[in-house]
Amino acid sequence: MLQVKHVEKYYGSKNNVTKALDGVSFEVDRGEFIAIMGPSGSGKTTLLNCISTIDVPSAGSILIGGTDISAMRQEHLAKFRRENLGFIFQEFNLLDTLTIEENIGMTLTINHVPAAEVQSRVRQVAELLGIGDILAKFPYQVSGGQRQRCACARAMVYGQNLILADEPTGALDSKSSKDLLQLMSRMNGEHGATILMVTHDAISASYAGRVLFLKDGRLFNELRRGGKDRRGFYGEILDVLAFMGGDVEDAR
């Protein structure tokens, strides 16, 4: 589904180069739920931006569904992004002027889905994610957890191939975080959504099937959950973080 090959990303000018990503390579299979962890400045967000086509790698290639997006022309990227990628942002990034229904429907409108189909498709996915009763409300009228569910619905309503989540629980309380992560697990397990989540929260990462650790722009380690329960997996994540030298605060 996703192939990241020797990706490098530099910032700055000739005399002052910062290497944000340094030869990162990994693959994600269809239907996988993968988390990328690392302390602040490790390159997580840069990697996510490169995968989401918002940023361009300095070297290496990124293939999504076999398409090399790093070689894609700028004018085709927007189309690729709207057809293949779903986004869940830390700050929800919902449009304040639209209702929850319209925020979800916006993705379909951007993708030129016939107007007559929009409402029914939105309602279908909203029911699935448990937000059917708040569709007529505006984002400021609902809780943070509900807003993030709306973002989840927006990320999957068009049938996007890959959902990219950037610290999705960052702005939520612990109860809402737990509900959201369970929902994402369900999206992955029951509906086959492929999810790539960037987080520095070990609890959030423990909901994933696989965790990649980034440090100073390089892949440092990789953990697979396998048959382990979430609590055991969480312990393993904390061990890796401790080994990486991260403080407990880094793991929240």
Added chain:
Amino acid sequence: MLAKLSMRNAKRQAGDYLVYFITIVLAAALIFAFNALVVSSEIRTLSTYMDSLTLIVGMASVVVVIILGWLVYYTQRFMLAKRSRELATYILLGVENKRVAGMFLTENLVVGAAALLLGLIGGNFIYQALRAVVFSLFDLPYIFSFGFYPAAVGLTAAYFAAIFLISLLLCRRRIRKLSIRALIEMDRINEGEVLDKRKPRKKIFTASIVCGITGTALLLTRNLGLGILGSFLIILFCYGFFISFSSGVPSFFDKRPVQKYKGGTLLIFRSLSTKLASIGITMGTIALLFTAALLTEGAALLFQNQFNQNETLMTGFDLYIAAPAGNADMTAYEEYIDENMEITSQLRYTTYNAKDDTVTQYVKSRTDYWTYFDYDQLMGYSDYAALRAMLGYEPAAMSENEYIVHCMDHLKPALDGYNDKLVAGGIELTQGGMYNEVLTQFTWDGNGRGFILVVPDRAVDGQTASLDIWAMMTAQPVDGKVYQGIQDLRDERSNLSGDPDIYDTLMSKAGLKEEYASLSALVVFPLFYLALVLIMAAATILTIQFLSDAGKYRRQFQILYDLGMDKREIRGTLNRQFAIFYGMPVLPPMLICIVFMFALGQAFDAGIIISAAHLWGIIGFSLFLFFAIYLLYVAAASHSMKKAVLPD
């Protein structure tokens, strides 16, 4: 330290509110230019009519001060709300409310003073432009001469002080009373939706449309009482329409999801209704100001047209004196004219009554025409030929058994088909041609009323004389003072006779020029002055409102870009939002203005508006002038908005 901070903020404010700043600079320039016109002795001595300029410009200035006062107060309140968090921080750090209020006052005074100073400098150029126009109206050569007008500077400064001080004192009172919490929350407070989202809005929307149509219809009645009622209804329409429109649109689309999700409709209608919900009253006021601006400007152009037409159509002679036949006594005039003027050509002649008013009735049945003479008017061919020669027109040939119709241009279509035989002095005549040059046939007391029938000299023998006329061409245009002397003689003759019917008609080409040039300066200039300020004030508020949302729009389009909306679509959506936002408050005023101008156009004497195309031309020009200014604001806002909003 606080003063330094204050200065820095004043500078920064000038950048944030550039459009507002430019507008008040222009306003200061306009105020100065018009005041300089009033106090300038060279302008005031152009004509005795110009004595009224002080009063008229003074009245216009009062309205201008009120409009600008509103603009400044609105913008300062807006700035206060936008900067409330910053001000709250000062208070939080221990600065007293009084000092913060003082700082806000100082900043705005600095901005106002800078605008005034720049305006006074720029005003000199506008004054020169106005001076050039006035001189050209009076057919005088324009020579650049720079004058210093302390009275105009003083008046402009006084007006500006009134505008800024009242507004600032209101704002200062506000700040001094505010708590930190209130300041922090201030930027989140909108106008508040005036109507809630239930049934009343529909009723108000419908009622506002009815008010708009009824109000416009009442304006057309040309009745003062009904006109005032009509104006009031139009005010209701402007507010009702925008208050209810902003609440009504979402409910319209909620019931029509298919239309809602079509193309970029969703984004556009939501952004617009959200914005209008919070500034419905402001939009109503803006629409009202635009309506006033368009009406004022339209009226100015129509009056200008009337003055131009009157001046052209009234007479072609340098001096024209007419008296009812039998009462004419030109002796006093002769002596005075001999002493004061050099005549190059002249003719004394008589016009006659025909045996009936057949042609008059024919014209009346076919066009808008008011009758003055009970009989068709006749002129002998030799007089006609001499008059044509005096005026430099081509000779008009006519055989012994023919007659010529000489009419106003606008009566030509009505008379075109008239080929009936005419019997005058017992001779039967056939139509031998039609001419329509200016022959002093426009008014009731000229060579006929709108038209005159030219017949062979033998056909007027024995006919009843109508007017005794003395037409003259002079070496120099008739001087204003000399013309006044002739008018005094006329008045004296009338007073002495004790008969109100003895009141000779006097017309002088130069006199008419002076009269209508003065009227243009007195009526048209102040109307344009008002229109300009109205457009600038309303467009500035609109632009400030739109640009203040740049941050929100930027965030919105960044999200959409991240979600995969391509830049072309984003640009298109922004353009459409932009067009609707700037188009909405202009559309109703445009419709009202077109209807009003048509009505006013009909109210003028026939011949002033030559044809529907002529009227449309004036309306078109009026709209062109309006949009020439408005689009400058639109372009400035569009440029800033695109720069600030579109994703990189």
